[in-house]
Amino acid sequence: MVDIIVCLKQTADVNQVRPHPETLEPQLGQAPRKISDFDLNALEEALRIKEKHGGRVVAVCVGHDIQQLLIREALAMGADEAYVVSDPRLEKADGLVTAETLAALIKKIGKWDLILCGEASLDESAYQTGPRLAEIFNIPHITYAVRAELEDGGIKVWKAMEGGIHVVKASLPAVLAVGLEINTPRLPSLLMIRAASRKPIHEVKLSELGLSEEQLTPAVETLQVKALKVERRRITLEGEPEELAQKLAEILVQEGLVKK
Amino acid sequence: MSSDIPVRETYRLMPPGTDVIMYIVLIPFAALFLYGIYRRVRVYGVEWPELFRDFPTRMGNLVRYALLQRKVVREKTAGAMHLLIYSGIIALLIATTLVFIDYDILRNFNQSILRGQFYLFYEAIFDFMGLLLLAGLAILLYRRFIARERRLRWKDEYLLIFLGLFFLGITGYILEGLRLYIAPRPWGSWSFVGKAVSDLFAAFSLDLGAALGAYRALWWAHALVTFTMVALLPYSSLLHVLATFGNAYFSALRDPNPGKMPTPFRIDQLDPETAEIKLGARSVDDFSWRQRLGLDACTDCGRCEAACPAFASGTPLSPRMIVQKLREEMWYSKDKMDGGARDLFAAGIIEEDEVWACTTCAACVEACPVLISPLEYILEMRRALTLEGKLDKRKTTMLTNLSRLYNPYGLPQHEREQFLQELRSMGVKTLAENPEAEYLYWIGCASSYDARSREIVRSMVKILQAAGVCFAILGEEELCTGDPARRIGEEGRFQELALTNIELFKNYNVRKILTHCPHCFNTFKNEYPDLGGNYTVIHHTQLIGELLRSGRIKPKRPLAERLTLHDSCYLGRINGIIEEPRMIINSVAGDRFVEMQRIGRRSFCCGAGGANYWYEVKRENRESVIRLNEAMNTGASTMVVECPYCLQMFNDATRIVGAEEKIKLKDISEVVAETLE
Structure with missing residues (x-):
């Protein structure tokens, strides 16, 4: 029995992002949103572990303008419940702010053995959140996972590195950041998505998390993003x-x- | 009884009391038979209130397809074989029934029907019918051991059934011969085969005592083999003699058009809080009772397999094996009487790629002589797999594309902007601009996003404008019909798309839809009505045909090339549009039109149907290559198609076999548009 937290980020569907014809700035706000691909792999991996070893899978999602339907898709895939923090202040969140917010939210959830997240996000690809989360909890983290197996109370992970695969082990609790190669996420059918409205989505206010101003201030400032012509x-x-x-x-x- | 009037002398050579003993011996066999039937009916789980609905239609099917075997005789050798065995056995059954009536009923009232002229006729006719049975069995041996038809499978059970039938046929004559040898009758030669056998015994001067002993032994053997075969009927493939009647009768419960999938729920009427989340079939229990009954009608004849494009392409699928494996599972695995059946996929009975390899072309449905639809089992299993959602990357991607971009290609809507701009410059209006248009011309995803398929639209626009047809398109508002979602088993996503389209059509007051895609055509025509969308749906072949007939377009420049036509599955076999495209080609190409071997309802799929265009299944060959070779064998330099997916599949096939120079691919509208200039 392993209880798993899966972190999901809602991003713009980058395939549908069009640059502004003049400024060449990507119009992220106009593109439809989706759950970041890597995070779906993390959820799928969590569900596979659950199918094999039992336990609960809890999805957590922080950000601005969180869409309920996308959370329901995650529940339809098989997550047992979801915790959501949706706040306009998180619009400019970077890896630091996201990790602080997630950690504060996860602390409210209670017992867990493993945190799974995507190694990066579809829109910003910063590779920050997973390792930062582990640092906050002061637990081991393994990134770039392409295969994972629970073994003797710990987790054995195949890490894709330049030049080969490293096989490493960590004790639990731990944070695991997975890549796209680890699995093919199952696709919830529409019927399942509808039925997932029976599963609980807990909405938590950002203010309830007791985060300081410093924790909510991004460390990175993005100056400009432009499409290559x-x-x-x-x-x-x-x-x-x-x-x-x-x-x-x-x-x-x-x-x-x-x-x- | 005087011996100068011909009369049936039942039990004449048997010891007294044989009749009683025989009936006592029959009891356990009859009991076994009845128990077997009872058990089958329990396994099916027949819902009795449905028994007599639609009675005339059902009886019509029963008479046509079970009694008269209209589809069985479509094949010459196999049809002749079955017809001979079938009529032989039925005749012998009638002969025995007449004896029963004569001896066990009428005799008690001092009456007899088997006497005089009628009896002589009886002997001659049934001697002849016995020969038919043996002739049928001879064809069976020919097919198995001389022609060695590949589709015939071997099971020990089949050998036993053959031996049983053969034994009954032969011993019937030997018994008759012995009887006439031991007790010659002046009318003996009416039983012409029996008489010949008795002459044979006479030629060898067989000892009379030995003959009588042999007669009695053989009489019992004949009786016991008959009883055994009857008793084992519900436990063997022989059950098909009853199950086919049942299946033909109840086949009316299924839509006669294999292009229309059943609608198990309405997503807009489903209460997510309470609805049971169940769809499709993962075990034999998940099929309907009619579908379970249908499995027992399968005789393993293999006609579906011989017609199946996926099988011909070396994929894991054989529709016959699907039905046979399900049937076996229904028979031997736990059935409803002792708890649930196994998960077909987890137990390794059905491999996932078997159901994915199906192009839903319905060739198996067309081929099945006893109205089984292997396709319906496959589609139900797909639904169960898709409900669970553990699909491979390509299927997942296609469905994700449908849900996010509303087209299976995964291209953003704006990809077609340029093309729509081009159409606008040709003078094409959208429904928003021209709400009074007679036809909505539905472009379809293939022709919206695939460069080659866009040619079809350009040709159609030329034709429509030449004929002065008032039409409009939806432009950027056009979405997928939902066909690939439905065929892959994602019923919810299909309905979501369909309901969105229906709402849009309602807003524009759409009544007539013109489309050049047979899949869109089929979905609008056959599947939208279940969701409340009723339209006059016209395929472009139908409209072009009409325009040619009425003279609204006139071919000016005859074509010089030799043409052959590929019937698309969803147009020809599934929706019966076979004459129109031929009329069109004849009017533009005349005698330069050559047909392939398999045409019309027997056409062979290009391999794209049933969403197969969007994913891969392991295979040895490609449907498109097999079919392209058939087209090239006609000597035609152009292969005409009626479907954008066929067009793409065969275009790929020409590249695979390196025949780009030898044969050109054209949509039928392109052929017609060329002649207009």
């Missing part, structure tokens, strides 16, 4: 395959894309 060069090569390969190779070397 890339024009393709549309070079057409003609000739026999052998010649074409030769010409292509020359161009690649010329452009410095391949070293001779």
